[in-house]
Amino acid sequence: MSYSDKVIDHYNNPRNVGSMDKSSNDVGTGLVGAPECGDVMKLQIRVNRDTNVIEEAKFKTFGCGSAIASSSLATEWVKGKTVDEALAIKNMDIVKELSLPPVKIHCSVLAEDAIRAAIGDWKKKQGAEKPEAVATR
Amino acid sequence: MSTDVKIPQELGHTQISAPKGVKLPIYMDNHATTPMDPRVLEEMLPFFMEKFGNAASRNHSFGWAGEEGVETARERIAKLVGATTKEIVFTSGATESDNLAIKGVAEMYREKGNHIITAVTEHKAVLDTCKRLEKNGYRVTYLPVQKNGLIDLDDLKRAMDDKTILVTIMAANNEIGVLQPIAEIGKLCRERGVIFHSDATQAIGKVPIDVNKQNIDLMSISGHKMYGPKGVGALYVRRKNPRVQISAIIDGGGHERGMRSGTLNVPGIVGLGKACALASEEMSHEAIHLASLRDRLRDRIMNRLDETYINGTMEHRLPGNLNISFAYVEGESLLMGINDIAVSSGSACTSATLEPSYVLKALGTGDDLAHSSIRFGIGRFNTEAEVDYVADRVIETVERLRELSPLYEMAKEGINLKDVKWAGE
Numbered sequence: 001m002s003y004s005d006k007v008i009d010h011y012n013n014p015r016n017v018g019s020m021d022k023s024s025n026d027v028g029t030g031l032v033g034a035p036e037c038g039d040v041m042k043l044q045i046r047v048n049r050d051t052n053v054i055e056e057a058k059f060k061t062f063g064c065g066s067a068i069a070s071s072s073l074a075t076e077w078v079k080g081k082t083v084d085e086a087l088a089i090k091n092m093d094i095v096k097e098l099s100l101p102p103v104k105i106h107c108s109v110l111a112e113d114a115i116r117a118a119i120g121d122w123k124k125k126q127g128a129e130k131p132e133a134v135a136t137r
Numbered sequence: 138m139s140t141d142v143k144i145p146q147e148l149g150h151t152q153i154s155a156p157k158g159v160k161l162p163i164y165m166d167n168h169a170t171t172p173m174d175p176r177v178l179e180e181m182l183p184f185f186m187e188k189f190g191n192a193a194s195r196n197h198s199f200g201w202a203g204e205e206g207v208e209t210a211r212e213r214i215a216k217l218v219g220a221t222t223k224e225i226v227f228t229s230g231a232t233e234s235d236n237l238a239i240k241g242v243a244e245m246y247r248e249k250g251n252h253i254i255t256a257v258t259e260h261k262a263v264l265d266t267c268k269r270l271e272k273n274g275y276r277v278t279y280l281p282v283q284k285n286g287l288i289d290l291d292d293l294k295r296a297m298d299d300k301t302i303l304v305t306i307m308a309a310n311n312e313i314g315v316l317q318p319i320a321e322i323g324k325l326c327r328e329r330g331v332i333f334h335s336d337a338t339q340a341i342g343k344v345p346i347d348v349n350k351q352n353i354d355l356m357s358i359s360g361h362k363m364y365g366p367k368g369v370g371a372l373y374v375r376r377k378n379p380r381v382q383i384s385a386i387i388d389g390g391g392h393e394r395g396m397r398s399g400t401l402n403v404p405g406i407v408g409l410g411k412a413c414a415l416a417s418e419e420m421s422h423e424a425i426h427l428a429s430l431r432d433r434l435r436d437r438i439m440n441r442l443d444e445t446y447i448n449g450t451m452e453h454r455l456p457g458n459l460n461i462s463f464a465y466v467e468g469e470s471l472l473m474g475i476n477d478i479a480v481s482s483g484s485a486c487t488s489a490t491l492e493p494s495y496v497l498k499a500l501g502t503g504d505d506l507a508h509s510s511i512r513f514g515i516g517r518f519n520t521e522a523e524v525d526y527v528a529d530r531v532i533e534t535v536e537r538l539r540e541l542s543p544l545y546e547m548a549k550e551g552i553n554l555k556d557v558k559w560a561g562e
Contacts, residue, residue: 003473011473017541034559035505035544038467038484038493042543060543064469064484068541117560 003065004099010069015076018058020044028122030114039063039107041071043114045078045086047122052082059114066104070094070111083119158522161477165527167362167457167516168311168339169481173408174364174517180411181366184404192401193392203403210410214358217413218337219347220373226393227406230370231338232262234357235305237372237397238334239266241383242303242355243275246332250300256280256288256317257499259307262357263336267305276300282499285450286315293325303332308340308356312483312496312512313449314458316344323352332381338362338370342416343424343455348373354381360405364517365412369405372397423517428456430515430524435459437528442535444548448483448497448510457515462497462506463531465545466538471511474534478527483510505544505554 003011019042022029027046033039040063046056057075061068073094078086091108094100100108155161164172184206192207194200211222228234243253255267257279267277278296280288288306297304304326309316319335326333334355337346342363348356356373360366374396375381389398439445444464460483463471468484483494484507493507502510511531515524539545544554 008473011470014541019546031543032560035508035554036503036559038504038508040543040559042546060541060546062465062542062544063467065473067467068470113560 006098007065007069007100010072010098011065014059014068014072016058016072016079017060019060020046020056020058025125026122028118028120028125030117030119030121032113032117033063033110035062039067039110041067041110041114043071043074043111043118045118045122047083049126052084054078054081054083054086063107063110064104066098066100067107067110069098070100070107071114073097074111074115078115083122086115087119089115155477156522156526158520159526163478163519163523163527165513165515165519165523166479166481167514167519168314168512169514170361170367171364171516172518173361173366174412174415176415177365177408177411181404181408184407188403190403192403193390203401206403206407206410207401210406210413213410213414213417214371217346217417218341218356218358218373219349221376223394224348224373224376226372226374226396227401227409228370228372228397229368229402230361231260231336231357231359232370233397234359234370234372235260235262235334235336236266237383237386238355238357238374239263239303239305240270240386241396242332242334242381243270244384245382246302250302252276252278252298252300252302254278254280254293254296254301254304254306256282256306258282258286258310258312258496259305260311260336260338263305263307280306284501285452286310286313286448286496286500287317287450287453288322290318290321290325293322297325297329297331301329301331303334305334305336308335308337308346309344309455309458310449310496311339312494313460313500314339314455315449316340316453316455318453319346319353320351326354327352330379339455342413342420343427343457345420348375354379355383358409360409360412363412363416366405366408369402369409371409424456427515427517430519430521431457431459431513433521434513434515434524434528435461437525438531441532445535446502446506448500448502459513459515460497460510461513462502462510463535464506464509465542465548466535467508468510470538471509471531471534474538475527475530478530480514480527481512483512484508 020027030043041061044058045054057079059071059075061071091112094108188202190199190203192203211225215222332354336357338359354375358371360369446462448460468482483497497507
C-alpha cells in the first residue's frame with residue numbers, strides 16, 4: 001500500500017510528540033486503543049481554565065503510519081481551539097485531510113476517540129475540583 | 138511541565154544515503170520470492186525463441202528440443218531430492234502442487250478413509266485446501282505447534298486413526314523458517330501406512346531433502362523461491378515402496394502421465410531444472426554463508442535493542458530466516474521507516490484481513506508482539522554490507538518509534554501492560 005504525502009510527512013516529522021504531567025489539573029489525558037489491536041494512542045491537552053482554550057497538545061502513538069499521522073494531525077488541529085470547538089472535529093475530517101484509504105479509517109476514528117477521551121478526562125477533573133472549591137470557601 | 142521528544146529530522150525516509158557498496162533499495166524478502174539467478178535466465182532464453190516447440194510434439198525436431206529441455210530439468214530436480222525422473226510432475230507452482238497432492242490423495246483413497254492431518258502453521262495453500270475437503274465430508278485434524286514452532290510427534294501419533302489417509306506437514310515454514318521433523322514424521326507415516334505429503338517450497342535448495350531417507354511420498358516444489366522463474370513448480374509423487382496414486386484435478390491431454398494435463402511450460406521448467414542443478418552444487422556452502430549473515434543481523438540488532446524476541450526456534454531453522462518481534466513498535470510503521478529495505482511484517486496492518494499473523498499466534502506469541510514482528514529473508518545475493526545497513530536502519534527506526542510509543546513509555550514507568558484495562562478491548 002502506498003501512503004499519501006501528508007501521511008508520510010506526519011510520519012517523518014510528527015508534530016507535538018511528547019507527554020505532559022497527567023496528574024496536573026489543567027491537563028486532560030486520553031488513552032485509546034489496545035496493544036492487541038495494533039493501535040494505542042495517548043493524546044494530552046492543556047486547557048486554559050479561563051478561556052477553555054486548548055493551549056498545548058501532545059501525543060504518543062503505537063500503530064501504523066496512518067495512526068501516527070492521524071494523532072499527529074489531531075494535536076495540530078485541537079491546539080488553539082476551545083474545548084467545544086475541538087469536540088466538533090470529526091474522524092472524516094481527518095480521513096479527508098490525510099487521504100486515508102478505507103482500510104485505515106479506523107485510525108481516524110481512534111484519533112477522534114482520543115480527542116474526546118482527553119477532553120472528557122479534563123472535564124472530569126474540572127467537575128471534581130469545583131465542589132471542593134466551594135467547600136473551602 | 139511537558140517533556141519534548143526530539144525526533145531527528147535526518148531520519149526521514151528519503152534523505153538517507155547508502156554506504157559504499159550498498160545499492161538501495163535492498164531486497165531482503167527472499168521467502169516471498171527470490172530474484173532469478175542470471176545463470177537460470179541464460180539457460181531458459183533459447184526455449185522462448187529457437188526451441189519453442191511443444192514438448193508433447195513427438196514427430197518433429199521442434200518438439201524433441203522442447204522435450205529434451207524438459208527431461209534434463211526432470212533429471213536435475215530428481216537428483217536434488219533423491220527421486221527418479223518418473224516421480225516428478227510439473228505444475229504451475231507450489232499452490233497447485235499442494236492442491237494436487239491433497240485433493241488427489243483425498244479422492245483416490247476415499248474408500249480407505251476420510252481423515253487428513255495437518256498443522257495450524259501450514260501455508261494457506263494447504264490449509265484452505267483442507268478446509269474445502271472438510272466441506273466435502275473429510276475430517277481434518279489441525280495439529281497445534283509448540284512455542285518453538287514445531288509440532289509434537291506425540292500429538293501426531295495420537296491424531297492418527299484407522300481412517301487417516303494423509304499427513305501433510307511442511308518442511309520449512311514461510312514466516313518463521315522453522316524446520317519440522319520431516320524424517321520422524323515420514324517414519325511414523327510409513328509405519329502406519331499413511332501417505333505423507335510435505336510442502337517443501339521454502340526448504341528445497343536451502344536444506345538437504347531426500348525423499349527416501351525422509352520417507353516422503355508427495356512433495357511440493359516451487360521455482361521462484363529458489364532463484365528460478367515464477368509460474369512453475371513440481372510435485373514429487375512416489376512410484377514405489379509404496380506406489381502412491383493421485384487423482385488429477387486438471388483434465389485434458391493426459392500430460393505428465395495423466396496427473397497434470399496442459400502443455401508444459403518448457404522455459405519455466407528448464408529454469409526450475411537449472412535452479413535445482415545450482416542448488417545441488419552450491420547449497421552446502423551457501424547455507425553456511427547465509428547462516429553467518431543471518432546471525433550477524435540478529436546479533437547486531439539484539440545487542441543494541443532490548444525487548445526484541447525471536448519467533449520460532451533458532452536450532453531447526455532455514456539458514457536465511459530471521460523473524461523478530463520488536464516490543465512496543467507496530468510492524469507496519471517500522472516497515473514505513475525502513476522503506477528502502479524490502480522485508481515483511483506479521484502485523485495486521487500489512488494483511489488484507491486486519492488479523493495479525495496466524496503463524497505467530499499459533500506459537501503463543503501475543504497479538505501485541507505479532508503486530509510487532511518483522512521477517513527478514515536473507516538470500517543468495519545479499520551481502521555483509523547490506524546486512525549491516527539493514528541492522529543499523531532497523532535499530533534507529535525502532536528507537537525512534539519507541540520514543541513515539543505510549544506503550545514503551547508506560548513500560549518504562551513500570552506499568553505492566555497486561556494489567557491495563559484497554560478501552561479498545
